[in-house]
Amino acid sequence: MSEYIHHDKDRVSVGVVEKKYFTFAEPPGEMVLESGAHLGPVTLAYETYGTLAPDRRNAVLILHALSGDSHVAGYYSTEDEKPGWWDCMVGPGKGIDTEKFFVVCANIIGSCMGSTGPSSVNPATGRVYGLDFPVVTIGDMVTAQRALVDHLGIDRLLGVVGGSIGGMQVLEWCVRYPEMVVSAIPLATSMRHSALSIAFNEVARQSIMADPNWNHGNYYGGAKPALGLAVARMIGHITYLSDESMRLKFGRRLQDKSDFSFNFDADFQVESYLRYQGRKFVDRFDANSFLYITKAADYFDLGKQHGSGSAVKALSKARARFLVISFTSDWLYPTYQAKEIVKALKKNGRDVSFCEIEAEWGHDAFLIPGERLPMLIRGFLERVHHA
Amino acid sequence: MLEQNHLMRYDLQIIASWIEPGSKVIDLGCGEGDLLQHLIVLKGVQGTGIELNEEKVARCIEKGLSVLQGDISDEVHDYPEGSFDYVILSQTLQQVYKPDNLIRAMLRIGQKGIVSFPNFSHWQIRLQLFFTGYAPVSRQLPYQWFDTPNIRVITLKDFRKFVHGVGLTVLREAAIDTHTQDRYGSIVRFLPNLRATYGIFMIGES
Numbered sequence: 001m002s003e004y005i006h007h008d009k010d011r012v013s014v015g016v017v018e019k020k021y022f023t024f025a026e027p028p029g030e031m032v033l034e035s036g037a038h039l040g041p042v043t044l045a046y047e048t049y050g051t052l053a054p055d056r057r058n059a060v061l062i063l064h065a066l067s068g069d070s071h072v073a074g075y076y077s078t079e080d081e082k083p084g085w086w087d088c089m090v091g092p093g094k095g096i097d098t099e100k101f102f103v104v105c106a107n108i109i110g111s112c113m114g115s116t117g118p119s120s121v122n123p124a125t126g127r128v129y130g131l132d133f134p135v136v137t138i139g140d141m142v143t144a145q146r147a148l149v150d151h152l153g154i155d156r157l158l159g160v161v162g163g164s165i166g167g168m169q170v171l172e173w174c175v176r177y178p179e180m181v182v183s184a185i186p187l188a189t190s191m192r193h194s195a196l197s198i199a200f201n202e203v204a205r206q207s208i209m210a211d212p213n214w215n216h217g218n219y220y221g222g223a224k225p226a227l228g229l230a231v232a233r234m235i236g237h238i239t240y241l242s243d244e245s246m247r248l249k250f251g252r253r254l255q256d257k258s259d260f261s262f263n264f265d266a267d268f269q270v271e272s273y274l275r276y277q278g279r280k281f282v283d284r285f286d287a288n289s290f291l292y293i294t295k296a297a298d299y300f301d302l303g304k305q306h307g308s309g310s311a312v313k314a315l316s317k318a319r320a321r322f323l324v325i326s327f328t329s330d331w332l333y334p335t336y337q338a339k340e341i342v343k344a345l346k347k348n349g350r351d352v353s354f355c356e357i358e359a360e361w362g363h364d365a366f367l368i369p370g371e372r373l374p375m376l377i378r379g380f381l382e383r384v385h386h387a
Numbered sequence: 388m389l390e391q392n393h394l395m396r397y398d399l400q401i402i403a404s405w406i407e408p409g410s411k412v413i414d415l416g417c418g419e420g421d422l423l424q425h426l427i428v429l430k431g432v433q434g435t436g437i438e439l440n441e442e443k444v445a446r447c448i449e450k451g452l453s454v455l456q457g458d459i460s461d462e463v464h465d466y467p468e469g470s471f472d473y474v475i476l477s478q479t480l481q482q483v484y485k486p487d488n489l490i491r492a493m494l495r496i497g498q499k500g501i502v503s504f505p506n507f508s509h510w511q512i513r514l515q516l517f518f519t520g521y522a523p524v525s526r527q528l529p530y531q532w533f534d535t536p537n538i539r540v541i542t543l544k545d546f547r548k549f550v551h552g553v554g555l556t557v558l559r560e561a562a563i564d565t566h567t568q569d570r571y572g573s574i575v576r577f578l579p580n581l582r583a584t585y586g587i588f589m590i591g592e593s
Contacts, residue, residue, distance in 0.1 A: 323448065324455075342455060346465035351435070354455035355444050375449045383451035 013083060014049045014091045014098050017074035019114060021045055022106075024147045027124075031143065037134035041123065044148050045070045045114025046106035049090065050098035052154070058385070059154045060096055061145065062086070062105040063162030063169040066236070066293050067285055069113035072105045073098070088369035095374025096161065096381065104152065108169070109144045110136040110293050112286035119220065119286040131217035136292060138165070138300045142172045149180075156180055159381055160320070163187035163366040164333070165293065168300045171341070174318040175306045183384040184320040185377060187366045188330050190337040191311050191344075192301040197332055200239050201294040204232035208287045217288050229287040230278030237277050242329035242362030246270060311344040321351040321387075323380040325373065327365040328358050353380065395421050397565040397572035398503050398585050402477060405501065405559060405589055406430055410472035413437070413497065415459040415489075416479035420447035427452070437462045460484060463492045471497035478585075480504040480546075481528075481537040487553055494592060499558065503587040506562070508542035510581045527584050543579060543586040550590050559589035 023043045025031040030040030047070045052059060062072050064085070073090040075083055089095045090103055107115035110133070118133035125132075149157065160181050162170045167189025174184050190197070211228025213219055241249070254260075255272035266272040307314030322345055326338035335356050345352040357372050359365035366373060395403070399422045406412060408430045414423050417436030420443075426432040436454040438444045447454035455462065459476075460483060474497035476489070481504050483489050493500040505527035515523040522532040530537065543562060550557050562579030563586075565572025575583040 321453070339457075342457075343465045346462075347467065349467055349470055351453050352455060353448050353453050354457070355441060355448060356456055357445075358441055372445055376445060379449035379451050383453075386451075 011087075012092055012094070013087060014074040016077060016080075017047050017049060017071070017084070019045055019047055019070060019076070021114065022148050022151055024151070031140070031147075033134055033140045034137045035135055039109075039116070039134055039136075039140075042109060042116045042144055042147075043114070043120070044106045044109070044116075044144060046104060046148055047071060047074075047084075048152070049073060049103040050101055052102040052152070056154055057156055057158060058101050059149075059152075059157050060101045060103050060159040060161060060381070061149065061157050061173070062090070062096070062103060063145070063160065063166035063173075064105060064108065065162070065164035065166045066290075066297070067281070068107075068166070069111070070105045070107045070115075071113075072103065086367065088367075089374055089377070095377040096159075097378065100385070101158065101381070102154075104149070104154075106145055106148050108141040108165075108293065110141070110289060110296060112289040115144075117286070118217065118288035118292055128220040130220065130288060133288070133292065135295060137296050138168045138172050139176065139305065141296065142169055142176055145169070145173075146177060146180075156182060158385060159183045159185060161185040161187070161377070162189075164189055164363065165297045167333075168297065168302075171302050171315075172300075174320050174322075175302065175314055178317050178319040181318070181320040183322070183380065184318070185323045185325070185380065186338075186341065187325045187373075188327055188333050188338075188363055189341075190333045191303060191314075191341055193298050194337070197239075198298045200235055200332070201298055204235045205291050205294060207231040207235065208291060211287075214287060217291075219287075224282065225287045226282045229282050229285065229290060230275075232287075232290055233281040233285075234274040234278045237274055239332045240362055240364040242331060242360065244329055244360045245362050248360060249273075311340065312347045315341075315344045315350070316348045318345070318348070318350060321384055322353065323376065324352060324354045325366070325376065326354075326356045327361070327363070328356060329360050330363040330365065332363040394570065395425055397569055398563060398587060399425070399477065400570075401561050401563060401574075401587055402475060402501055402503065403430070406432060406473055408432070411470065412473045412475065413466075413471045414475045414477070415463060415493070416476065417443075417447065417452075417454060419443050420450055420452045420454060422475070422477065423447070423452050423454075424450060460489055463489065463496060466496040468495055469498065473497060473499050473501055475501045477501070477503045478505065481539045481541055484538070486539070486549075490553065490555070490590070494555065494590070498591065500590045501587065502546070502590065503585055504541050504546070505537075506543050506580065506583050506586050507540040508544065508580050509584055513581075543583065546586060546588060550588070554593060555590050556593045557588055558591045561587045563587065 025040035025042040030038035071084040073084040073087045107113040167186035170186040208228040211225035213223045214225035250270040253269045303311035326335040342354045412434045414436040423434040444456040474493040512523040562575040562583030
């Protein structure tokens with residue numbers, strides 16, 4: 001997702017921020033996961049921006065997607081080249097205004113950006129977990145976030161905001177801890193993966209697991225399954241874009257050449273782009289984390305988990321006001337899936353706003369700087385803040 | 388905020404005057420949310436809206452209104468029975484494909500429906516057709532036959548007949564003389580079917 005972030009120090013920013021860590025669930029008080037497995041201690045990497053109001057009623061929790069992290073906005077140092085992944089949305093005067101709100105974002109468990117995941121050392125054995133790391137769910141991610149929110153002394157979240165897998169966590173928050181969530185903004189997301197989404201994830205996972213370096217998840221200290229992870233990321237990138245965005249961005253243009261090479265080098269710009277994105281991803285992301293998080297997303301089924309198969313019943317638990325957003329060209333989580341959320345909320349008489357934003361950039365549209373989304377989020381948060 | 392009252396279209400002012408303070412309201416085809424905002428600010432209603440146009444939906448949400456994007460004929464169905472005190476359909480009926488289904492759905496999700504539409508039996512429209520022989524084009528219905536979103540022509544008498552035909556009752560009505568974006572107008576009491584540019588009806592179960 002970081003491909004949309006550009007070095008631009010002149011822009012308004014939340015400034016220099018710091019990644020912090022919170023550790024809980026020390027044995028014997030381990031977290032009991034949805035699978036029944038125990039996990040502890042658990043560390044969450046998190047960042048906060050803005051100031052928690054004396055009445056503690058201005059906290060906004062941001063939930064990141066597959067490859068995101070706690071670094072939503074700002075820079076780690078004055079020399080830092082790139083701001084956080086949603087710097088266009090979060091900062092002073094922005095859609096989520098850090099002058100008004102206390103913004104919190106934690107890296108999800110199972111990830112590799114500072115929170116406990118398969119690449120962490122298992123304190124019980126002194127070795128990296130690898131595939132000994134238990135399978136975690138969206139529910140487990142949210143339970144861990146709850147522990148952090150409690151630790152920060154927040155008992156009421158003015159807003160819970162996230163796109164994609166982050167949007168699944170938003171929905172999970174609303175039914176798991178309904179009394180805590182005042183408003184919810186699920187973006188470009190779904191109450192459960194379609195067969196299409198599961199299929200893409202499975203191909204990506206197979207690509208990782210087919211890499212000989214993967215070695216059943218036991219590659220730490222040796223060569224990484226770089227090729228497998230790069231191909232997995234390439235598949236991901238195709239699903240994040242759209243027919244239209246790829247046509248506009250690449251068309252059939254060739255990369256640094258005027259004719260075909262008549263071999264299997266990257267001829268087309270789109271090939272070159274995907275190879276670059278794949279290579280870049282390998283440097284910052286752990287292949288096992290990719291397996292765990294995509295599995296968590298595939299398992300997610302709000303209706304099944306919380307409503308005996310009924311999304312309407314599941315969302316009957318929610319107390320939040322909702323702003324649901326989809327994007328016209330998102331083929332990973334198409335608008336009909338957002339409308340299912342809206343429909344279930346309406347049937348429950350919940351306060352729900354919904355906008356399908358015209359966008360050519362596919363699923364990733366929510367990450368791309370633009371006017372519409374920040375304005376919608378600002379207006380919505382203002383209303384719930386003053387309600 | 389109070390200024391909203393003066394800026395609002397005359398027909399919307401009449402509709403607003405019919406709404407009890409503190410009630411629950413849904414505006415079908417709410418546009419940029421002028422009526423909703425007026426009702427929320429001045430009458431303390433709990434209001435929501437449905438609008439098809441993304442730009443208008445965005446304006447509403449930016450203003451802090453609860454509005455969802457979609458086709459009113461589809462979106463009206465998902466609310467639980469009796470969710471609202473008033474279901475408003477202002478100047479949209481003439482564009483609805485299945486008016487009977489929509490009106491029934493309105494009175495399923497709400498206690499009362501408020502419907503307004505341009506009156507096609509206004510004397511100017513009658514004269515235009517009579518003397519020119521062309522399909523009438525008026526300030527209220529300013530489109531040529533080939534590019535109009537208004538797929539139906541309705542008169543005050545037609546609507547009354549329709550309401551009775553589907554087993555409902557007209558609870559209240561106003562015939563007004565105003566123009567589309569006009570903030571001023573007057574109630575027409577004498578020969579309304581001939582002289583009113585718009586009709587506004589509150590309907591309910593018999």
